[in-house]
Amino acid sequence: MDSILALMQSPEAWIALLTLIVMEVVLGIDNLIFISILTNKLPPDQRETARRVGIGLALVMRLALLGTVAWIVKLTTPVFELFGHGFSWKDVILIAGGLFLVWKATKEIHHNVDPADHDEDFIASTANASFGAAIGQILLLDLVFSVDSIITAVGMTPHLPIMVVAVLVAVTVMLVAATPLANFIEKNPTIVMLALAFLLMIGTTLIAEGMGFHVPKGYIYAAMAFSALVEVLNTLSRNARLKAKAEKRAMH
Incomplete structure (x- = not known):
């Protein structure tokens, strides 16, 4: 309790908190775009629930990862070497998440550009995506973005209470912005293509980061x-x- 009171009286702690909140909100944009596009493919009566569940899972995952900060820091330690570059578990997670985003965005762009070039099963699966499948994909990307988010937080401040407050504020912002963003994307077809292009760029960036190229x-x-x-x-x-x-x- 004394340590928390000391942090509340420290100007440096408040500056770190505000900076980290901004960083967490910005990092959450990627996650939010993906959730918005994915949930818009669900039946209208399931979309709001899926967004809340997806963002709720992101909060749970980030708070759980904060509880294992010592283990999270070890994720940046190289565990194997390939082509002269040492890869850590963080790199593997970023590359896997980046590949998934590139695949998903490319698939959705193809569907939007040429919707007729799909068999009936594919059309049925995209038009009536199941709630469970959507949550599963959101959970996968939540893991990738959560690891990146928490490692960023650990690099900015050593104080766990500051990290927790920043994560709570950032996820609350995501929760408030999720439905308006999803509705805006749905009502503007050209925005969908732009959002998918963003996901393609984000996926490529994650792969580059995992390969050791800082972007x-x-x-x-x-x-x-x-x-x-x-x-x-x-x-x-x-x-x-x-x-x-x-x-x-x-x-x-």
Whole structure:
């Protein structure tokens, strides 16, 4: 208790907390985009529940990992060497998660670009994705993003209470933003393609990080923000043109 009171009175601790909250929220965007796209494929009455379960699992997983910080730190220790590069369990997890994201995003992009080029079973499975399958895929990506998130937190502060508060705030933000983001993506088909492109880029980045190539996160999120801004401007322009056409027809 005394240590927590000391942290509350420390300006450095508050700065670390605010910085870590921002970092955790930003890192959670990747997870949130994936959850939004995946749950939008479920029947409407299951989507909200799936989002809450998926984000709830992310919270449980991150808090559980925080309880094993000493073990998490060891995940960065190389366990085998390949082509002259030492790979840790963190690298293996990032590569596996990156490959899954690339596969999933490529598959969804193919389906969106050429929906006719699929057999009936595939169409049925994507149009009526099962709740269990969606949660399973969310859980897999939760693990990847949680490991990355917690290792980032450990690198920024040694204080466990700060990490816990940052994770709780970040996941709460995800919970609040999940449904509005998913609805926005669903109502704007071009946004779906942009979000899938983001997932493809994130997956590639995870693979690169796992292979030992450091990719500054700032560049990735700056590119995502710029692309999203351009798409929002395109959407506003398109809506303005449609509104003008509707008003012109009404006048005639």
